[in-house]
Amino acid sequence: MNARVQPARPAIGAVRRAFAPWNDPQAKPLIRFENVTKRFGPTVAVDDLSLDIFEREFFCLLGPSGCGKSTLMRLLAGFEQPTAGRVILGGADLAGVPPYRRPVNMMFQSYALFPHMSVAKNVAYGLKQESLPRGEIERRVQEMLQLVQLEALANRRPDQLSGGQRQRVALARSLAKQPKVLLLDEPLAALDKKLREETQFELMDIQQRLGTTFLVVTHDQEEAMTMADRIAVMDRGRLAQVATPGDLYEQPQTRFVAEFVGDINLLEGRVAGGEGGFWQITSPLAPAPLTVHDPDEALETGQAVAVAVRPEKMTISRDKPAAGGNAIEGEVWDIGYLGDWTVYRVKLGDGAILRVSRANASRFVEQPIDWEERVHLGFAPDAAIILTR
Amino acid sequence: MIEALRARAGRLAVIGLPYLWLAIFFLLPFAIVLKISMSDPATAQPPYRPVLDIFGGVAHWRDFLLALDFENFETLWSDSLYVHAALSSLRIALVSTGLLLFVGYPIAYAMARAAPGLRPLFVAMVILPFWTSFLIRVYAWIGILKPEGLLNQLLLWLDIIAAPLAILNTPTAVYIGIVYAYLPFMILPLYASLERQDPTLIEAAQDLGAPAWKAFLTITVPLSMPGIVAGALLCFIPIVGEFVVPDLLGGSETLMIGRTLWSEFFSNRDWPLASAVAIVLLIIIVIPIVVYRELEAERWEAAR
Numbered sequence: 229m230n231a232r233v234q235p236a237r238p239a240i241g242a243v244r245r246a247f248a249p250w251n252d253p254q255a256k257p258l259i260r261f262e263n264v265t266k267r268f269g270p271t272v273a274v275d276d277l278s279l280d281i282f283e284r285e286f287f288c289l290l291g292p293s294g295c296g297k298s299t300l301m302r303l304l305a306g307f308e309q310p311t312a313g314r315v316i317l318g319g320a321d322l323a324g325v326p327p328y329r330r331p332v333n334m335m336f337q338s339y340a341l342f343p344h345m346s347v348a349k350n351v352a353y354g355l356k357q358e359s360l361p362r363g364e365i366e367r368r369v370q371e372m373l374q375l376v377q378l379e380a381l382a383n384r385r386p387d388q389l390s391g392g393q394r395q396r397v398a399l400a401r402s403l404a405k406q407p408k409v410l411l412l413d414e415p416l417a418a419l420d421k422k423l424r425e426e427t428q429f430e431l432m433d434i435q436q437r438l439g440t441t442f443l444v445v446t447h448d449q450e451e452a453m454t455m456a457d458r459i460a461v462m463d464r465g466r467l468a469q470v471a472t473p474g475d476l477y478e479q480p481q482t483r484f485v486a487e488f489v490g491d492i493n494l495l496e497g498r499v500a501g502g503e504g505g506f507w508q509i510t511s512p513l514a515p516a517p518l519t520v521h522d523p524d525e526a527l528e529t530g531q532a533v534a535v536a537v538r539p540e541k542m543t544i545s546r547d548k549p550a551a552g553g554n555a556i557e558g559e560v561w562d563i564g565y566l567g568d569w570t571v572y573r574v575k576l577g578d579g580a581i582l583r584v585s586r587a588n589a590s591r592f593v594e595q596p597i598d599w600e601e602r603v604h605l606g607f608a609p610d611a612a613i614i615l616t617r
Numbered sequence: 618m619i620e621a622l623r624a625r626a627g628r629l630a631v632i633g634l635p636y637l638w639l640a641i642f643f644l645l646p647f648a649i650v651l652k653i654s655m656s657d658p659a660t661a662q663p664p665y666r667p668v669l670d671i672f673g674g675v676a677h678w679r680d681f682l683l684a685l686d687f688e689n690f691e692t693l694w695s696d697s698l699y700v701h702a703a704l705s706s707l708r709i710a711l712v713s714t715g716l717l718l719f720v721g722y723p724i725a726y727a728m729a730r731a732a733p734g735l736r737p738l739f740v741a742m743v744i745l746p747f748w749t750s751f752l753i754r755v756y757a758w759i760g761i762l763k764p765e766g767l768l769n770q771l772l773l774w775l776d777i778i779a780a781p782l783a784i785l786n787t788p789t790a791v792y793i794g795i796v797y798a799y800l801p802f803m804i805l806p807l808y809a810s811l812e813r814q815d816p817t818l819i820e821a822a823q824d825l826g827a828p829a830w831k832a833f834l835t836i837t838v839p840l841s842m843p844g845i846v847a848g849a850l851l852c853f854i855p856i857v858g859e860f861v862v863p864d865l866l867g868g869s870e871t872l873m874i875g876r877t878l879w880s881e882f883f884s885n886r887d888w889p890l891a892s893a894v895a896i897v898l899l900i901i902i903v904i905p906i907v908v909y910r911e912l913e914a915e916r917w918e919a920a921r
């Protein structure tokens with residue numbers, strides 16, 4: 229065998245997943261969007277998009293408002309027909325299959341609970357359509373209500389429930405038919421922050437237990453990072469990047485993704501040279517060329533690029549950092565104390581503002597950095613990546 | 618002290634005014650009609666006896682009250698004409714309301730599903746007929762339905778019929794006229810309740826495995842129930858007492874209580890009997906309202 233010996237590379241991101249069928253060329257996707265385009269008159273909601281989603285995957289669609297997330301989901305549920313391309317589920321083309329025959333259930337953003345039916349009747353609605361025996365329906369409804377901890381409220385009507393309880397009913401109703409795929413369109417948008425976090429973990433737990441494939445739309449990137457096996461970032465009907473949360477955060481491929489997922493500082497510049505994966509980038513923002521370790525890029529001298537550094541991967545100090553790292557000088561413009569973090573906004577010579585965050589690891593700080601102080605920002609070659617697009 | 622009294626008087630006036638209104642414009646006329654219905658007809662001016670002189674003293678009041686009786690109601694009950702008229706009115710009102718629902722629901726549904734920009738236009742079109750006199754519109758139907766009328770001419774021209782149909786002066790003409798006249802009263806409440814419905818509920822039903830017709834029956838129709846009830850009452854109640862349509866379009870065999878009332882008043886000049894008919898009509902109409910209120914209250918009770 230002539231397999232090249234590769235130096236062991238450390239893992240990207242904080243979590244290593246054993247579940248990664250997308251890396252397995254043998255694996256068959258459960259859902260496949262094949263060059264799907266959807267137009268509404270002049271608007272192109274989904275633009276020649278191809279995407280594979282695997283069984284048991286918890287998949288998040290992330291993107292700004294109007295980028296086509298809901299449309300993609302509705303194409304799968306059958307409420308919209310693609311203008312071009314194919315939507316394939318379990319190997320079968322879904323074209324012409326009406327929504328009520330697709331083994332896919334949806335949890336609507338507005339929950340769409342039937343206001344004239346009790347909680348139990350809402351959950352039973354889908355099962356009744358299958359004309360199951362009555363005892364079986366009752367058993368399954370009980371099971372679902374137990375799953376979302378709503379047994380006590382089975383006879384209430386939706387307008388007698390709190391927002392969080394309604395959301396659980398909607399979840400139970402969409403899970404009752406044991407769909408192959410559960411579509412959730414901004415399922416947690418109506419909940420307050422605390423309840424939302426709790427529910428995120430509950431959703432993950434339920435997904436683990438049932439083994440259902442989840443496709444979740446959200447425009448809350450933290451929510452997507454918490455729950456998803458993989459995230460697709462959408463931009464104007466196209467996929468900007470599909471990756472695990474760790475890859476997405478640590479190795480964004482475009483400026484759009486880098487800026488959409490988390491906070492990032494972009495230093496525009498040009499390639500001055502490089503070898504062995506270490507690149508020299510000259511930037512008008514930095515006095516000396518910046519050194520960035522990004523072995524995956526193949527760059528040409530003179531090429532316009534951006535050096536991207538996350539705020540938490542930068543240091544801030546009064547003293548000039550030791551030689552070897554990258555250093556930029558500036559003036560503290562703004563300080564935000566968030567409790568767990570403190571965020572400094574530092575103004576550079578030409579007016580550009582960089583963000584640096586520091587974990588508040590100790591309760592006491594000696595001589596804290598103050599407004600309008602002159603400071604040095606530093607980052608290691610490994611902390612930054614180079615963006616060409 | 619006086620301040621407090623004045624405040625209380627003010628409050629009483631605010632609360633009392635609607636009741637005063639109700640008393641003057643509803644209860645008082647009702648009492649007068651009730652009184653006339655218990656009097657006897659007479660060839661005089663006014664054409665009934667006894668006549669009350671409010672300031673006539675205690676003896677007069679006693680004589681007056683003793684002269685009142687339920688004779689007219691007995692007449693109504695014993696004369697099959699009136700019972701028939703009442704039953705026939707109820708039947709016509711019931712059938713018409715059913716027809717109106719059948720015709721009105723699809724129209725209201727289509728309006729509610731139309732593009733939002735078009736909806737006000739449709740509503741305006743439904744209301745538009747009100748800008749011409751009701752009487753004239755019913756007369757126009759004579760021109761359409763008579764043997765040499767527009768409808769027969771059209772059908773003859775299309776070779777669908779060989780000889781003109783006799784529609785005018787039949788119950789069919791009455792149904793056509795009533796359905797035409799009351800359609801807006803059915804469409805508008807239906808439209809109001811259908812338009813408010815969230816279309817994602819239908820998507821949710823379909824997503825859960827219900828074909829479109831089943832989603833319609835299990836979601837759309839139950840949720841439009843308030844509109845159905847409102848439209849049905851709004852049509853049923855006035856149709857029971859309808860006079861113009863049966864008089865102009867219906868033949869002599871179309872018996873309706875509103876027409877009976879008219880002929881008692883103006884042809885026979887039997888005001889007491891006519892008033893008795895009016896009272897019975899009122900009772901017939903009030904019953905469905907009371908039943909509806911009861912049902913509604915029960916529904917609210919069940920919902921809490």
Ligand SMILES: Nc1ncnc2c1ncn2[C@@H]1O[C@H](COP(=O)(O)OP(=O)(O)OP(=O)(O)O)[C@@H](O)[C@H]1O
Pocket residue numbers: 268271272273291292293294295296297298299300447
């Ligand atoms: N039925 C429709 N008719 C016309 N245009 C539509 C329709 N549905 C969606 N669009 C358009 O398609 C684009 C994508 O819409 P979509 O609802 O998929 O966005 P989204 O990513 O879900 O946004 P949000 O985060 O705000 O929900 C938008 O520009 C929208 O205006």
Ligand SMILES: [Mg+2]
Pocket residue numbers: 297298299
């Ligand atoms: Mg959306």
